[in-house]
Amino acid sequence: MFKKVLIANRGEIAVRVIRTLREMEIGSVAVYSQADHSSLHVRLADEAVCIGPAMARESYLSIPSVIAAAKITGADAIHPGYGFLAENAEFSAACRDNGITFIGPSPKSIEQLGHKAEARKMAAKAGIPVTPGTKDCVHKDAAEHAAKVGYPIMIKAAAGGGGKGIRIVREAGQLKNEMNIAQSESKAAFGNGDVYFEKYIELPRHIEVQFARDVHGNTIAFPERDCSIQRRHQKLVEESPSPAVNKALREKLEDAAVKLAEAANYVGVGTVEFLLDQQGNFYFMEVNTRLQVEHPVTECITGFDLVREQLLAAAGEKLSYTGGHTVSYRGHSIEHRVNAEDFTRNFAPSAGRIEDWLVPGGPGVRVDTHVYAGYNLPIYYDSMLAKLIVWAPTREMAVARSRRALQDFQVKGVHTTIDAHKLIVENEEFRAGRTDTGFMERLLAPAVPAAAK
Amino acid sequence: MDVKILTKLTKWMETTDLEEITWKNGKDKISLKFNNNPVHNSVISSALEPVLSPSIGIFRFARPGKTNHLKEGASVKKGQELGIVEVGKEFKSVTAPTDGLLKIISIEDSKPVEYGQPMFFVEPK
Numbered sequence: 001m002f003k004k005v006l007i008a009n010r011g012e013i014a015v016r017v018i019r020t021l022r023e024m025e026i027g028s029v030a031v032y033s034q035a036d037h038s039s040l041h042v043r044l045a046d047e048a049v050c051i052g053p054a055m056a057r058e059s060y061l062s063i064p065s066v067i068a069a070a071k072i073t074g075a076d077a078i079h080p081g082y083g084f085l086a087e088n089a090e091f092s093a094a095c096r097d098n099g100i101t102f103i104g105p106s107p108k109s110i111e112q113l114g115h116k117a118e119a120r121k122m123a124a125k126a127g128i129p130v131t132p133g134t135k136d137c138v139h140k141d142a143a144e145h146a147a148k149v150g151y152p153i154m155i156k157a158a159a160g161g162g163g164k165g166i167r168i169v170r171e172a173g174q175l176k177n178e179m180n181i182a183q184s185e186s187k188a189a190f191g192n193g194d195v196y197f198e199k200y201i202e203l204p205r206h207i208e209v210q211f212a213r214d215v216h217g218n219t220i221a222f223p224e225r226d227c228s229i230q231r232r233h234q235k236l237v238e239e240s241p242s243p244a245v246n247k248a249l250r251e252k253l254e255d256a257a258v259k260l261a262e263a264a265n266y267v268g269v270g271t272v273e274f275l276l277d278q279q280g281n282f283y284f285m286e287v288n289t290r291l292q293v294e295h296p297v298t299e300c301i302t303g304f305d306l307v308r309e310q311l312l313a314a315a316g317e318k319l320s321y322t323g324g325h326t327v328s329y330r331g332h333s334i335e336h337r338v339n340a341e342d343f344t345r346n347f348a349p350s351a352g353r354i355e356d357w358l359v360p361g362g363p364g365v366r367v368d369t370h371v372y373a374g375y376n377l378p379i380y381y382d383s384m385l386a387k388l389i390v391w392a393p394t395r396e397m398a399v400a401r402s403r404r405a406l407q408d409f410q411v412k413g414v415h416t417t418i419d420a421h422k423l424i425v426e427n428e429e430f431r432a433g434r435t436d437t438g439f440m441e442r443l444l445a446p447a448v449p450a451a452a453k
Numbered sequence: 454m455d456v457k458i459l460t461k462l463t464k465w466m467e468t469t470d471l472e473e474i475t476w477k478n479g480k481d482k483i484s485l486k487f488n489n490n491p492v493h494n495s496v497i498s499s500a501l502e503p504v505l506s507p508s509i510g511i512f513r514f515a516r517p518g519k520t521n522h523l524k525e526g527a528s529v530k531k532g533q534e535l536g537i538v539e540v541g542k543e544f545k546s547v548t549a550p551t552d553g554l555l556k557i558i559s560i561e562d563s564k565p566v567e568y569g570q571p572m573f574f575v576e577p578k
Contacts, residue, residue, distance in 0.1 A: 034569055037470030050470065050567040051509045064541035065568070068509050072565040 001315050002026055002077040002101065006070045007041065008091075009081030010060060012370045012387060013291070014041035017079050020307040029073045031066060033059035035378040040370040047073055054380045060084045063094050070100050077101035077314060079307075083382070086290040087114050103314040105268045105289050113264055113287040123284040126263040128256045131275070131283040133198035146175055149197045155179060157186035158194035168200050199283075203436040204275040205244055206230065207282065209257035210298050210306070212269045214313045218322045219261050221254035222298045223329045229424065231347065231440045236417070237424060238294035239334045240301055242276075243395060243433025249280060251326075258325045260287065268313045269295075269306055278436075293337070293387065296368060300333035300391040332395040334402050336424075339383040342415035343444075350415035351379045360408035364391040364401050377414060385416060395433065399425055457500040459483060465503045468569060501557075502550050504573035506566040510540035512547075514562050527555045535573055538566060553577040 004027035007014045021028045030045035035054035042048040049069045052059030061084055070078055078095055080086040089110040095102035113119045124130050137158050138145050146153050155167040155178060167182040169175050187193040210222040226242030227235045257272045271292050273285040295306045309319055341347040357373040369386035390405055392398040403425045409418050424430050473486040514536045515521035529549040537544040557574040
């Protein structure tokens with residue numbers, strides 16, 4: 001096992017990693033930007049080094065600076081957290097070239113699975129359902145191709161991104177017209193009018209499966225997480241298990257994750273994301289080759305420490321469980337992301353000094369945070385203040401626990417999303433477990449003034 | 454006690470994560486301590502100009518194969534290279550911010566430095 005690990009990150013995830021390192025009696029090195037000198041990870045780590053100015057590009061994203069910090073402090077491994085350099089193949093390679101272990105998958109795995117089209121090909125080859133669509137661009141016989149994919153379909157720009165050039169077609173009669181619009185939009189935006197078709201999945205759930213694999217070939221898939229409650233693709237609430245997944249579906253999802261991890265010869269922890277339609281069909285979406293923000297809900301229902309599993313895998317040891325591809329779980333866990341945002345003003349970011357900070361506790365409550373009373377929130381980074389995670393024997397009890405914990409959570413000095421979470425837990429659809437990616441839009445529709453849209 | 458040195462030190466401290474420092478120079482001794490969340494709005498100008506490390510890395514007084522004999526009290530010219538910080542394969546130049554006298558050298562050759570670490574103090578002419 002490693003002697004000393006440098007955490008190339010900040011915020012709650014740096015604090016989270018330091019905690020596991022301390023339990024495993026491994027030394028910890030925090031790196032920080034000038035704007036973060038009073039952040040909690042700096043105070044908790046055994047050592048801390050300033051690696052650059054506030055701008056992440058010159059500090060947390062600077063590969064030479066992070067590597068220099070590891071060499072100066074004598075760290076033998078680097079944990080990248082999530083975001084920043086966590087899915088950067090160049091960084092993973094730089095660690096390897098400097099004789100430092102990157103706590104994450106190989107540069108090859110990051111490249112293969114991080115590239116959406118490559119990952120999709122690999123998933124299809126491993127027998128995992130991918131969203132039906134045309135493999136190549138559609139030039140003629142559009143009606144035949146569309147019928148084959150099956151309505152509703154999405155027309156997507158081949159050179160696309162950022163939602164531009166996407167048209168949704170619900171029936172054959174609209175196809176010709178929408179095709180013309182999509183092609184001209186795509187040509188205007190990307191200088192290329194090529195389009196392809198993909199099945200449009202109406203109000204899907206976002207389901208993901210955490211997996212872990214070691215160099216000895218042991219692979220574990222954990223029970224699924226449901227991350228359907230999102231706002232503009234930003235997850236707000238995650239839970240595990242999903243209220244929409246039964247035992248048979250869970251087995252299929254876990255099997256898909258194991259197959260993909262094995263096909264990629266993956267070492268470390270990762271997550272496969274799927275879309276689940278209203279009929280219970282699931283489709284591969286993408287792979288995240290890192291620890292995820294919402295990993296604690298999996299930890300709460302399974303008792304695993306996923307950072308520990310990452311360290312074991314990276315050190316070439318065996319995972320802590322080698323008795324099969326699946327693990328048992330107990331109860332239900334929900335995570336609420338508490339961000340410094342004013343949800344009544346279209347989630348505008350809020351900054352300032354945290355005057356008052358009282359976090360909930362008691363049975364089944366966990367708060368992962370880097371914030372404390374008196375902390376000055378820097379404006380340079382993401383707005384997450386804390387993750388409130390609850391566990392209870394049933395979903396109903398977990399929702400009640402969330403409601404209680406959210407009431408206990410007292411923050412003064414900045415706006416937070418706590419009130420948005422209170423609205424969510426009081427909502428009938430949520431309480432019944434009937435959520436999908438359109439949930440937040442429906443919940444906030446009356447609250448958002450027309451001008452804000 | 455030179456109030457200019459005091460204000461300069463205070464200003465410099467704001468750019469670091471230090472909470473407390475003691476600085477001795479001959480008979481002079483300055484101790485400074487910050488409260489946890491200082492709010493400083495004052496604009497301060499003063500005598501000693503700190504030269505901060507432009508990067509994390511290894512400090513060297515001279516580039517490979519070169520020598521550079523710097524002594525406290527020596528005259529320096531604005532832009533004059535006082536040393537380099539080696540980070541990966543790159544050398545980041547450390548230069549005098551102004552014409553003046555090199556009053557303090559607070560770094561040794563081949564030692565690791567953090568970003569923003571003071572390495573020299575120059576008294577402008």
